[in-house]
Amino acid sequence: MENGFLLEKLQGNFPAKIVEVPDAHDLLTILVNVDDIIDVLCFLKTDRELQFIHLTDITAVHYPHLEKEFAVVYHIHSLIHNIRIRVKVFLYGPNPEIPTATVVWKGANWMERETFDFFGVNFIGHPDLRRILNVDDMDVFPMRKEYPLEDPNRVDKKDLYFGR
Amino acid sequence: MSCNIGRNGRLYLNLINRLFMSDIKLAEAPPGVEGAGFFATSLDKAIGLARANSLWPLPFATSCCGIEFMATMGSTYDLARFGAERPSFSPRQADMLLVMGTIAKKMAPVLRQVYVQMAEPRWVIAVGACASSGGIFDTYSVLQGIDEIIPVDVYVPGCPPRPEAILDGVLRLQDIVKNESLNRRNTPEYKALLEKYGIHTNK
Numbered sequence: 024m025e026n027g028f029l030l031e032k033l034q035g036n037f038p039a040k041i042v043e044v045p046d047a048h049d050l051l052t053i054l055v056n057v058d059d060i061i062d063v064l065c066f067l068k069t070d071r072e073l074q075f076i077h078l079t080d081i082t083a084v085h086y087p088h089l090e091k092e093f094a095v096v097y098h099i100h101s102l103i104h105n106i107r108i109r110v111k112v113f114l115y116g117p118n119p120e121i122p123t124a125t126v127v128w129k130g131a132n133w134m135e136r137e138t139f140d141f142f143g144v145n146f147i148g149h150p151d152l153r154r155i156l157n158v159d160d161m162d163v164f165p166m167r168k169e170y171p172l173e174d175p176n177r178v179d180k181k182d183l184y185f186g187r
Numbered sequence: 188m189s190c191n192i193g194r195n196g197r198l199y200l201n202l203i204n205r206l207f208m209s210d211i212k213l214a215e216a217p218p219g220v221e222g223a224g225f226f227a228t229s230l231d232k233a234i235g236l237a238r239a240n241s242l243w244p245l246p247f248a249t250s251c252c253g254i255e256f257m258a259t260m261g262s263t264y265d266l267a268r269f270g271a272e273r274p275s276f277s278p279r280q281a282d283m284l285l286v287m288g289t290i291a292k293k294m295a296p297v298l299r300q301v302y303v304q305m306a307e308p309r310w311v312i313a314v315g316a317c318a319s320s321g322g323i324f325d326t327y328s329v330l331q332g333i334d335e336i337i338p339v340d341v342y343v344p345g346c347p348p349r350p351e352a353i354l355d356g357v358l359r360l361q362d363i364v365k366n367e368s369l370n371r372r373n374t375p376e377y378k379a380l381l382e383k384y385g386i387h388t389n390k
Contacts, residue, residue: 156293157293157328158292158293163327165327165328170327177325177331
């Protein structure tokens with residue numbers, strides 16, 4: 024199955040709602056509006072021809088310079104045709120919200136918890152949205168590009184000691 | 188054969204030969220008063236000698252330093268030579284907690300509980316850069332040295348340290364154990380140290 028065929032089929036089913044991202048290194052990447060995301064995921068999974076039955080990963084990216092700061096990224100794999108697709112949804116910050124994909128794949132549960140844990144994306148309708156990897160009492164979202172890489176208040180790791 | 192000493196006598200001679208006429212090194216006796224048939228020293232020194240040469244290690248290994256410790260325990264480096272023959276995987280029967288590797292903040296309460304579960308007297312060695320200071324992981328999720336949550340007696344530098352360095356750390360700890368007074372664990376300084384870490388002793 025070719026990427027071109029896949030894109031045409033998607034655009035045929037969702038007219039004017041699917042935008043292709045160019046230069047995505049052979050992995051077909053599409054942009055979807057937040058209101059359509061569950062419909063698109065559902066279509067990809069249940070369409071008899073495509074059968075994208077495996078959700079590889081859900082994560083997010085923080086683009087602090089963009090108006091829509093956050094992108095939630097879905098990697099989906101059709102085990103039948105051995106072809107993959109990447110679906111991106113851009114969201115407004117600082118409290119991004121998106122409907123949960125647990126209604127499509129049960130396996131989305133922990134992936135969305137991880138994305139919430141690190142980026143603070145609120146997955147509306149998630150059955151148990153709480154931190155999964157970081158300590159429970161953490162009150163920040165550490166993968167957001169808002170923090171200095173090293174703690175400036177430390178006294179034992181000054182550049183001087185490391186010849187920097 | 189000059190005289191008949193019997194089977195038990197031969198076994199006994201054999202044992203003496205092995206102990207004193209071979210290159211097996213015995214632990215050095217502490218300073219004391221020696222005479223015909225007796226040896227007197229202080230109880231501190233005698234107990235210290237016994238403790239230092241039977242430290243039961245509890246390996247708390249989370250990463251590559253733990254691999255180096257496995258080599259240290261193995262036949263080439265042979266930690267057992269120093270009386271640490273029995274790695275204890277229960278904190279209740281261990282004297283020497285060896286923390287080897289990166290301790291994530293989420294692991295910190297676990298490590299602290301393991302330390303609290305150990306019976307007195309207990310000692311801690313921080314093996315490697317991560318356990319000592321967080322190492323290269325200067326980040327939000329990693330504890331910047333285990334001495335933020337439990338007291339540490341010996342720090343072994345290295346990333347990871349070689350088995351010789353870990354052995355050296357154990358020998359340095361033996362020096363501490365040999366020379367500490369028996370009632371150190373009841374001193375106000377020691378209690379204050381534990382109190383500083385929020386560890387309450389019931390005495």
